[in-house]
Amino acid sequence: MKSWVIIAIVGFACSFFSLKPAPTPYENFYARSLSAFEKEQQTLLDAINETPIPDGKDEIIIRIRQLRRKLKASDFWLRYFEPVAYKKINGPLPVEWENEVFEKFEKPYKREGAGLTLAELYMEEPGFTKDSLAHLIQLSINAIAPYRADSITSQLSTYHHFFLCNRLYLLNLAAIYTTAFDCPEPGNVIFELRNILHNVRDIYTFYDQSFPDKPISKEYLELYNKTISFADRQPANFTQFNHFTFIKDYINPLFALNQQMIQQYKVQSISFNDYTLNNSTNSIFDKSLYAPQNTKGIYSLVEDPTTLAEIRAVGKLLFYDPILSGNNMRSCASCHKPKEYFTDTVAATSPAFDRSSRLPRNTPSLINSVFNHLIMLDGKHISLQGQGKDVITNPKEMGSTEKDVIEKVMSCREYKTAFKKFLKLTPEEHNVTLNHIVSAITFYYRDFSNYYSPFDEAMNNNKPLQPDAVHGFNLFMSKAQCGTCHFVPQFNGVHPPYVGSEFEVLGTPADKAFTKLSEDRGRFEVNPAFETLNAFRTGTVRNAEFTKPYMHNGVFNTIEEVIDFYDAGGAAGRKFSISNQTLATDSLQLTATEKKQLISFIHSLNENILFESTPGKLPVSSIKELNNRKVGGEY
Numbered sequence: 001m002k003s004w005v006i007i008a009i010v011g012f013a014c015s016f017f018s019l020k021p022a023p024t025p026y027e028n029f030y031a032r033s034l035s036a037f038e039k040e041q042q043t044l045l046d047a048i049n050e051t052p053i054p055d056g057k058d059e060i061i062i063r064i065r066q067l068r069r070k071l072k073a074s075d076f077w078l079r080y081f082e083p084v085a086y087k088k089i090n091g092p093l094p095v096e097w098e099n100e101v102f103e104k105f106e107k108p109y110k111r112e113g114a115g116l117t118l119a120e121l122y123m124e125e126p127g128f129t130k131d132s133l134a135h136l137i138q139l140s141i142n143a144i145a146p147y148r149a150d151s152i153t154s155q156l157s158t159y160h161h162f163f164l165c166n167r168l169y170l171l172n173l174a175a176i177y178t179t180a181f182d183c184p185e186p187g188n189v190i191f192e193l194r195n196i197l198h199n200v201r202d203i204y205t206f207y208d209q210s211f212p213d214k215p216i217s218k219e220y221l222e223l224y225n226k227t228i229s230f231a232d233r234q235p236a237n238f239t240q241f242n243h244f245t246f247i248k249d250y251i252n253p254l255f256a257l258n259q260q261m262i263q264q265y266k267v268q269s270i271s272f273n274d275y276t277l278n279n280s281t282n283s284i285f286d287k288s289l290y291a292p293q294n295t296k297g298i299y300s301l302v303e304d305p306t307t308l309a310e311i312r313a314v315g316k317l318l319f320y321d322p323i324l325s326g327n328n329m330r331s332c333a334s335c336h337k338p339k340e341y342f343t344d345t346v347a348a349t350s351p352a353f354d355r356s357s358r359l360p361r362n363t364p365s366l367i368n369s370v371f372n373h374l375i376m377l378d379g380k381h382i383s384l385q386g387q388g389k390d391v392i393t394n395p396k397e398m399g400s401t402e403k404d405v406i407e408k409v410m411s412c413r414e415y416k417t418a419f420k421k422f423l424k425l426t427p428e429e430h431n432v433t434l435n436h437i438v439s440a441i442t443f444y445y446r447d448f449s450n451y452y453s454p455f456d457e458a459m460n461n462n463k464p465l466q467p468d469a470v471h472g473f474n475l476f477m478s479k480a481q482c483g484t485c486h487f488v489p490q491f492n493g494v495h496p497p498y499v500g501s502e503f504e505v506l507g508t509p510a511d512k513a514f515t516k517l518s519e520d521r522g523r524f525e526v527n528p529a530f531e532t533l534n535a536f537r538t539g540t541v542r543n544a545e546f547t548k549p550y551m552h553n554g555v556f557n558t559i560e561e562v563i564d565f566y567d568a569g570g571a572a573g574r575k576f577s578i579s580n581q582t583l584a585t586d587s588l589q590l591t592a593t594e595k596k597q598l599i600s601f602i603h604s605l606n607e608n609i610l611f612e613s614t615p616g617k618l619p620v621s622s623i624k625e626l627n628n629r630k631v632g633g634e635y
Helices: 003-018 025-050 057-071 075-081 083-090 116-122 130-142 150-157 160-175 186-210 218-233 243-264 305-320 384-393 402-410 413-423 434-449 454-461 467-476 559-567 592-603 624-628
Strands: 503-505 535-537
Touching (some): 057 186, 075 083, 083 130, 150 160, 384 402, 402 434, 559 592
């Protein structure tokens, strides 16, 4: 090759690579924060290897807690960019089987946790070893590598990711950072909260230096500084911290301002963290905050309001029509009684299809079921439509078949005319299927999840809330430990970024006398594993006053009984041995007054739902024997 050609090529390459801009102050701050945390991780690991165990136990715990402070300098990025790796840095559980949005496309898989929380908890176990402790920290160190990958660091050169990281951070401030969800020592919760608030202000400073054309609004920064001042003035004891005011007056307004910037700057996401979140929602307590379920089902492409109203009207008729059952005597409304908050408040479990036995589980309310990623108490289904089809064809529930249901429904002129019209608007446009029928039903009952409670009105519109309810919420988020499983804003098992549903092992008894435990294996039947045995999806606390009985088997009839069960430590508190219980086993030491305040808060989550009257009649069928069926069924 000619020398001048070589020189030209080399010169071009140098010119090309010199075009890459120098890192911004924001990118440099990210790199420094990551390196500082990794250095402290290694220092901790060295200390574990060099310190005598168990004599040096207290020293190691102090070092772990110091490292947690360093973690808060980077937590803003770490949780958002790579949430699976984050479980190794500060996983709240040793093994997780909870789903992410991708469980809708693949089977759940085992994700091991490691890092600081588990290391501190592990040191409280009898017989812990230095090697196992060091392993938890080594895994935490290894988990830093993904955060240096180009796929992540390249995002730092644009402004888009910042406002999405900030949104998750604000959601976590409301739902996680003020509880003991991933902080094993409750006494450190507020200390860590203050720490992260101050650290994130530094991130804001470097961001604004680097992206002056997409700045954080002055209004946001002023309110954020007031938020820091509020947290700094609050008691260090998280049971005395005013969670209610913190969220209502500071975090929720900050969330609204961040959402406005997301809209103003046309922020775009490339992360599954944002899969369900709505960029147009300006309150954490707006029912449109996140949407894990497609309530339209097969009618997803339909936007015309008139057609949607027609689909809903047909769905309502079908909900009350026993034509869906094998004996034409049972409807959806038989178990999910609309004016009983779409559940059955009369019995622990509803009658089975044979009318002589009982179903094994309590009927869950359909209200707010749209805010779960997994449906059924064991998470068997990923969609409301899948759940509906299963119930209709289940021999113990409605005892029908897809073929029979379609034949009977289409024998009614009113249904046939409607579905022939709807058919043209769906991907399955040749024949009416069970998908068309069930999707109309889910579209009908979804509307009852769009109502608000006095607590929501306090958060959204600054309306007054009873003092006992405020005290109850503060207890809910702290001493009572409810907020570590029932997360803001739906108070169910879906926490930020709202892409998964959690399951818990409580040790529910088979009877009130606690003579034995329930034999229902729960999530294990769907995803067999030691961690999932006797685990059930965490339901919402909303409308709890009206949705008795409680627990998967309906064993408790009052909220007081449920609170007493939790207060005593679940099954372990009753001297039953459950090695995988996730509920805290120690007594919460709640006073009688505190229990009443908790109930007052729970009542403040009662939603002002406008229930509808039942249909006056059902569509006439060309099959004469079907025309004796009763609205709502017979049992």
